[in-house]
Amino acid sequence: MASDYDKSIESNQDPIIVRYLDREMEIIFNLCRNICQSNKNCSIIDMGAGTGRAIFALDKMLEKDSVEFVGVEVSKPMIRHANEKKENHGRNPNNIKFLQLDLTDPNLSDHFDSERTNIVMCLYNTLGVIPSEKRQSFVDNMRKIAGTEGLVIITAFNGDDFGFVAPRLYRPMMPMIRKIDDDSFDEENRVFHNSLGFRSQWFTKTQLKSILHSKNVRPIPIEVKVEGKIQTFGNVFPSKEV
Ligand SMILES: C[S@@+](CC[C@H](N)C(=O)[O-])C[C@H]1O[C@@H](n2cnc3c(N)ncnc32)[C@H](O)[C@@H]1O
Structure with a gap:
């Protein structure tokens, strides 16, 4: 799964995926740079880090050894693969670590240092794979870890245009999703699912603002x-x- 995952995302050559990831990373880099420039003890915490795509890219773009990166991931194979990539990353590996934790753990925030300026991010619609009944407490934990000085960043696929966007994003991601069934695109509920157990919920802008408790975002x-x-x-x- 870990290597299939990279084929579907980080090393996917489909022009839509390439452009999507480049633009997502450009926006996140700008937000992180603004926060980390004005704060000494800056940590970037990636919730559901996969094999470290965003962490390695941001470390290269920010070029700041003082920034600490933490990748949180439940899957051991993903973490193993991420640690292998760290060895060949070409920058000081000491400021990057991966923790095996479950994002739905109600005590998730206990694992992080609230004295630091924490940028807590959850990318590539990872929020959509968190079970619905645990989603809000997960986001509340992200906000707790970020505190008043830090920042929460969530990136999500465009649930307001599920019917158009979902087939164009999922068809090139076959190594990861493995199967598209006749009923995989549930437009009414904005869910992509298949008979192999893959399921991802999409959100409208209004839903996400409400989950973030931030109507003005x-x-x-x-x-x-x-x-x-x-x-x-x-x-x-x-x-x-920011
Ligand atoms: C869609 S991938 C996104 C990976 C990464 N954020 C990126 O942008 O490339 C979702 C990741 O979240 C992880 N994940 C899913 N549920 C999790 C949980 N409850 N706790 C920790 N990680 C989880 C999966 O193992 C997977 O690596």
């Missing part, structure tokens, strides 16, 4: 050009203006 669109037209494939939701 301004989502930053992740735009991708398709057939000559710019389309919003996802959004980055920072918990406050």
Whole structure:
């Protein structure tokens, strides 16, 4: 799964996925740079880090050894693969660590140092794979870890346009999802699911603002050009203006 996962995301050459990831990372880099420039003890915590895609990219872009990175991941094979990538990352590996933790643990915030300026992020619609009954307490834990000085960043696929966006994102991700069934795209409930057990919930902007308890948050669109037209494939939701 860990290597299939990289084939579907980080090393996927499909132009839509490439553009999506580049733009997502550009937006996140700008947010992190603004926070980490004005704060000494900055930590970037990636919830559901997978094999470390975002952590390694941000470390290279920020070029700041003082920034600490923590990847939180439940899957041992993902963490093993992430640690292998760390060895070949080409930068000081000492400021990067991966922790095996469950995001749905009610005591998740106990594992982090509230004295640091924590940027707590959850990317690539990972929120959609957290069981619905545990989703709000997970986001509340992210907000607790970030505190008043830090920042929560959630990136999510565009649930307001599920019917258009979902097939264009999932079809190139076959190594990860493995199967698309006739009823995989549930437009009414904004869910992608298949008979092998893969399930991802998508959210509207209004839902995400409510989950973040932040009606005034301004989502930053992740735009991708398709057939000559710019389309919003996802959004980055920072918990406050930066
Ligand atoms: C869609 S992938 C996204 C990975 C990464 N955030 C990225 O942007 O490339 C979701 C990841 O979340 C992890 N995950 C799912 N549920 C989790 C949980 N309850 N606790 C910790 N990690 C979890 C999965 O193992 C997977 O690696």
